[in-house]
Structures are given as structure tokens and as C-alpha cells.
Amino acid sequence: MSGVRAIESHPCYFEFSNRKKSMKNRIINLTAHWLRAAFAAAALVGLMALSVSAADQKAALDPRADELLKRMGDYLGHAQFFSVSAEVWQDFQLSSGQRIQAGRTIELRVRRPNRLRAEVHSTRRNRELVYDGSAITLLNRAQNFYGTVHTSGSLDEAMDVASERFGIAMPLEDFIRSDPHKDLLRRATSAADIGPVTVMGVPCEHLAFTQDNIDWQVWIENGVRPVPRKFIITYKDEPDSPQYTAIFSNWDFTTELPDFVFKFEPPAGASKIKVKEMKTENQSHKTEEK
């Protein structure tokens, strides 16, 4: 003990001890300095990235296009009921590489908050999709099969259940939702007002939007009834960027749609079949409804 005290009281030890502490402090200060610099730089980069991205997005969304889309969305979203016809054309590539278009027509009847009937026709196909507030029913008229999925709630909720649980594509769902403007712009990164144009003889405003994997365009009727007249999705992340085109006609916001329109009656001789729930990557088909 006395020996240790002797060493500690020695001037050389005192100098050594001080030098050691000084060195330690220098290391700490240097580390702190570098850490401060690194995090300050990261913070700066982060703030710059945020401000640049926010500014870019703001600049990319043309306020005029946004306003026109909102007008359309409000008009459709506030309509208590409506009917519309649409002719849909879809690009396909044959295995030979040749590109063709296939078409179908859709008759849509919507009554908020929870009624929908869609009839899809083409030369060989004929199907219906009915939501009556308590169940979604699919009908394959060509083979006379139908299947039911029990669900309830608003049209928005039913369409999400149909799509996300059963993989059922609700025709033109973006225009049926309660807030089409909000849903359509959810992932848009740019919006542009291309200008006035005529669709099937109807003066419209042509709007164009982009998002990460698709481009889409909508032609909105000018005047007091801002309804969509044409709609195109370009799947730009797929080979040859196929397009989905819908041309709308016969918009009707006056003819009332009573309950029986949305009541499903199986056609004579129809067979009820299962509706399979979507399977995920790690599981086979889940519960089935019949």
C-alpha cells in the first residue's frame, strides 16, 4: 500500500497520469467531433432530401389537374346513385409476339352506400357481380355457375374485401369509391392538365398522371357534369407497356335504382360453386365460401 502511494506521489507518475487523462479526453473529443460532423451531415442530407422530394412532388402535381380531378371525384362521390356503361379494351400479346386488343362492355349500377351491380359482356363471356349490402355474388352466365362471399359494409369496404381477400376485380372500382380523388391520387407522383379534347363528341379536359409502375389518363367532361368519359392505364413496368382503356357512356344520375336491381336471383338451373379465398405465398387456398 505504501509502495503504491509512493508511486502515485512520484512526480513522474503524476505527469504520466495527467498525460493519460489528457489523451483520453482528446480521444473522446475527437470521437465526439467526428460523430457530430457525421450526424450533422446525415441530418442535413435528410432534410435536403425531404425538402427536395416535397418540393418536387408539389411541383409535379399541376393544381389545375388536381382541381379538375377533385371536381370529378366530388361529383361521383356525392352522387347517391348512378348508372353508366363502359366499353373496355385491353392490350394482349399473343404467344407469337403479335399484339392485339380484346374488348368487353360493362354495365354498372351503383347506389350508395352499399349497393352495386356490374354486368360484363363480350362475345363469348357473360358475367355479373352483385353486392346487396350483405354478400357479393358472382355469376358466370355462360356456364350458369354462381358463388357468394358474405361481407357487409360500405361499397369501399366490400370492394377491398373482394379484391384483397378473393382477388375479385370490381370493374372500374376507382370511380365507384366514396372519394375517387383521394384514392386516385394516393400514389400519384405527377399530374398534368394536357388540355381540352373531344371524346366521342363530348368536350373534355384531358388529365395525365404518373406513379411508380403505371401511367394513367382520364378525360373529364367539361361543364356542370364532370364525369369521366375515357380512362387509360398504361402498365409501363410490363413488357411492351400494355394498356387498359375504358370509354364511358350513358351516365345517368336521375333514374332511381330500387332494391330489386341489386337483389340476386339465381337463374334457372344455376349451380352454386365455391369462391376460393386468395392463397398467399406460404399457404394453399384458405377458407372457402359456398
Add this chain to the structure above:
Amino acid sequence: MNTNAHVTQSFPRRKIGLTFALGLPALLIALPLIGAERRGAPRGGAPRAAMSVPRPAMVDRSSHGSIRHVDTHVVQRPVQVRREPGHPVEVHREDRTRHEVFVHHDVDVDIHRRHHWSDFAFGRRLAMLPFGCLTLQIGGVPYYYDDGIYFQPVGGGYQEVYPPVGVAVPEPPDGAIAIDAGGQTYYYAGGAFYLQQADGTYATAPTPIGVVLPELPPGAIQVAVKGTVAYQFNGVYYEPVFVNGVTQYETFMP
């Protein structure tokens, strides 16, 4: 000394703490944004959280026509085998990312292409075999094969028969659809399931049970099984089910 040292050390500690408090969140915000920029993703776009979510399968996105659900459950259509004269069959895993024509009896899209084997009719008699038939033997029994259709000699002529199990052909029939089941890739055409062999040929396999097929075998007969509509072909039953909103057929044994 000790007091001074304490003051000297506590000051950077506070600063370090402050720097961490400000810098770390900023870094966490900045890194994904920088990454997104590099990937060419939209600036300020929504985070792609769906990437980590298990995705259900088999929705054809371009049929969807939906922006809200543009990425919901999207996979490509089944690959269809395309055969060109003088070229080997091109069926590669990477081809699955391509959209090929998907002959489907119940899609919204009005496209339908028939294949040679679409005309198969069990028991149909022919006076002579089609030109270019392959001659096959299974356990000493002669078969003749013509692009997905099998024949056997009968009464001085030939008749169309169900695809036998265990016969190997050089390539799957034109228009066969690749189907994954039980960890294997089958090529389905004309009611037969082909599996690629080590020697490169394709052998007919027993029908896997529980797989969902986009179309019925040609000539499948409608039957009732426990009061439910079903189809029967070569001893195997097919139950119609709605998958992704369209009618498909699941193999089963009652």
C-alpha cells in the same frame, strides 16, 4: 482535476446525445429516400410497404383496370408453351415474367385460341393416323401420339384414347400451361400432366390432386358428386370454383 475532467467529458456526451437525437431520425428518413431515388422510384412517393407482405397469387393486373389495387395480388399469367417448327420448346423459369396468351374459358377478356388437342374426343375413330404421329409403347401396348392426342389401334383403324400415364414425348403439346404443384412444374394440356425428365423428354404423370386449372380437359363429362356439379375425365374429377372471380377447376377424388 477530477472535476475538470468530468466537465470536459460531460459536455461532448450531451452533444453526442443531442446529435443522436436529431441525426438518427434524419438519417432514418434520408436513407430510404436516397435509396428510392437511386432505384428511380418516385420522389416523395408512398413507401412500398407491400413488398414485405405475403402476396396472394393469380390476379392478372391488366384485367383489373384498377389504380387502387394496381399491385394487389399481382402475378403473371401461367406460361403457355409455344412451339415453333425447328425450334426446341422454350419453357424457362424466367419466362414466367412475360405475359403470354392465356387461353381461358372464363376470363373477362374475349380471346380464345384453340389448340390441336382441344378437339380431343374419347373413342373417336379414324381410318388412318394423322401424318407425323409418334409411335410409342407402354408395357408392350402400342400408342400413337400427335401433339397432345393419343391413339390406339382398333378394328383395322384407330381411336382417340385418354392420355396414358408413363409415356414420354419429346416436348409438351403446343399451348401447354405450366402449373406448379407439390414442388414440381407440370405442363398441362389435353387433360394430361407432363413432367420434364432427366433426359429432356416430357413424361405423362398421374393427375395431381388439389391443383386448380384454368380450363377443363377437352371432352370432360359433367357429373354430380354429392349433389355438387363436377366434371370427370380419365378417372379424375374436376370441381368448378371461382378463383379471382373467374371459374377455374380443382382436381379432386370423391
